[in-house]
Amino acid sequence: MEKTLIILKPDAVDRRLIGEITGRFERKGLHIVGLKLAMIPVSVAEKHYEAHRAKPFYDGLVKFMTGAPVVLMALEGNRVIEIARKMMGKTFGHQAEPGTLRGDYGVSSQFNLIHGSDSPESAARELKLFFAPGEILEYRTCDARWHLDE
Numbered sequence: 001m002e003k004t005l006i007i008l009k010p011d012a013v014d015r016r017l018i019g020e021i022t023g024r025f026e027r028k029g030l031h032i033v034g035l036k037l038a039m040i041p042v043s044v045a046e047k048h049y050e051a052h053r054a055k056p057f058y059d060g061l062v063k064f065m066t067g068a069p070v071v072l073m074a075l076e077g078n079r080v081i082e083i084a085r086k087m088m089g090k091t092f093g094h095q096a097e098p099g100t101l102r103g104d105y106g107v108s109s110q111f112n113l114i115h116g117s118d119s120p121e122s123a124a125r126e127l128k129l130f131f132a133p134g135e136i137l138e139y140r141t142c143d144a145r146w147h148l149d150e
Helices: 010-014 018-028 042-048 058-066 080-088 101-105 120-130
Strands: 002-008 031-038 070-077 114-116
Touching: 002 018, 002 080, 002 120, 010 018, 010 070, 018 031, 018 070, 018 080, 018 101, 042 058, 042 120, 070 080, 080 101, 080 114
Parallel strands: none
Antiparallel strands: 002 070, 002 114, 031 070
16 A cells, blocks of 8 residues: 655645645545654755755745744555545646645735645655654554445
8 A cells, every 4th residue: 555745735734724634535545544743953954855955945945944834744545646646736736737725826926825745655755754764553444345345
């Protein structure tokens, strides 16, 4: 079963979209196996965004992600990375299709509400960065049979 990291960024938290966004993932049939409200330490944000270190937006991104609370979520499901990224929509809200999270709730190219891992490798790395051992749970919901290809 595949897992991925989702971060509801400070703009999503500030706009009170936590329930709406998590509800859409749940209604899709994805399984929340880890969830917490947190302040990201600067050192963790720097490590998370290290691939962007040389880019002009890096410092502002780290400051934004560490300046207010975020919601950290571990999702599980078949093809969860692909599904979550489709649900998120294109990076910039003004380019994202209606029906996607960014298409429905975003217009900014700077504040894009949500982060989702882009590959199984990045998901594994990112989940370890934001969740300590024991914080991601293993359990099945009563409706799992309707959402799993078994």
